[in-house]
Amino acid sequence: MNNELLNVTGRIFNVQFFCVHDGPGIRTTVFLKGCPLHCLWCHNPEGILRDVHLSFSENKCLKCGACANVCNVHKVTDGKHSVDREKCSLRAECVKVCPTEALSIVGRDVTVGEVISDILKDKKFYEPSGGGATFSGGEPAMQPEFLLALVKSAKAEGINAAVETSGCAPYGVYESLLPYVDSFLFDCKETDPALHRKFTGVDNALILSNLRKLHSAGASILLRCPIIPGLNDRDEHFRGIAELSKELPNLLGVEILAYHRLAASKSGRMGLNIQDEYEPPAQELVKEWNDTLRTYGANVFDA
Ligand code: SF4
Ligand code: SF4
Known part of the structure; x- marks a missing residue:
């Protein structure tokens, strides 16, 4: 192993073992701190602030x-x-x-070596399940040097590496990750630019441009769409997602991430006041959303 890489430090707020919703198989998910977005429904508000x-x-x-x-x-x-x-x-x-x-x-500074030894604890589960490590956040691309050292070191250990991203970082960061990342779990939070700004605090032009560039570069991308009742469960948004899916035929698919309530209580704990409460959708409603996407021609990914 490359000691220089192992000594790179970064800031995380959690390492979660045995995850089954953060990419294929059984995975260890590492949550990096800091995010340029402030989504109204943020599932991981511990990750928004870069500070401990x-x-x-x-x-x-x-x-x-x-x-x-x-x-x-x-x-x-x-x-x-x-x-x-x-x-x-x-x-x-x-x-x-x-x-x-x-x-x-909430939050601690760690070396890549420390994170990799945590990831290696469950190595025996990765191969039989097709799993590995997922680097999430916050927005992991906010710590580009740390993230690159993590994915390089994971690959050096033969571990499948996935990166979960909002897409909101300079394209050069993603380009540097490409040779070492097996799949990107890329968020599409809202297809309407004005509403994207309203819901997340940032424009979606850079995000969509990164998505298109990564797709052209041959990256494996699962497009993950958080759907929040009353905010973006709109017909135009479902049509917009389907249009993207048709425009980018090599996507692994489109996956709906249904809102859950846990996050609102977490943001209160942090003293953040960014979230309203929304009604978590029933399973039948999520099925309806998936059916709508299919009707509009999206390649829906069924986990
Ligand atoms: S992208 Fe949005 S949901 Fe994800 S950590 Fe940042 S603010 Fe939260
Ligand atoms: S007052 Fe509350 S937060 Fe403070 S020590 Fe007691 S239980 Fe903990």
């Missing part, structure tokens, strides 16, 4: 005051807990004394 930060779960808090006794960033008054994150220095004294794990520090 304090997470607080209101529903686990006993209002015992132990955190306030060791750090004046916390206050417990009249049976209410409050935290002034601006003043938090991440000393984590509060985390150590909290009896219910209501507090935690």
Whole structure:
């Protein structure tokens, strides 16, 4: 193994083992920190901020005051807990004394070598299942040097590497990854440019351009479409997705990612106030969406 690559450092917020929805087979998913988008429905709000930060779960808090006794960033008054994150220095004294794990520090700096040894723990499951490692986020391409070192090192160990991306990074980053990435899980959040800006905070021109360039370069791409009831479950959007699927015939397919509620509670923990609550769709509705896409000619990927 190349020691120079193994010593590259980056920031992650989780390594999740035995994932079955992040690409083919059984996978280990590594979540990198930082994202240029702020999707209203973000499934992984821990990944949005590049900084390490304090997470607080209101529903686990006993209002015992132990955190306030060791750090004046916390206050417990009249049976209410409050935290002034601006003043938090991440000393984590509060985390150590909290009896219910209501507090935690999100994000840590690691070397590529540390991540690869985690990934190798489940190597025996990858080959029989067609699995491997998925690098996700946040937006993993926000840490291009770290991501490149990760995929190169995974390949050197014979591990299938997938990258889950919003597509919102300079094309050069994707181009450098191409020889080492087995598949891209590429998000298509909204096909209407104005609505894309409204829902995610960024324009989709660069994203679509990257998608087309990666497709032309022969990348294996699964187009993943988060569908949020009341936001982008519109007929025009389904038509737009189908048009993209027809324009890019070598896509592995189009996969709908149905909204779930977990993310809204997570963003509150981080002190982020970016999410509304949406109604999670019933399975029959998701089936209807898939049928609509098929009717419009999309190559729907059934996991
Ligand atoms: S120590 Fe934990 S449970 Fe007690 S008040 Fe602080 S956050 Fe809540
Ligand atoms: S691209 Fe992903 S991580 Fe970034 S804000 Fe959107 S859903 Fe969250």
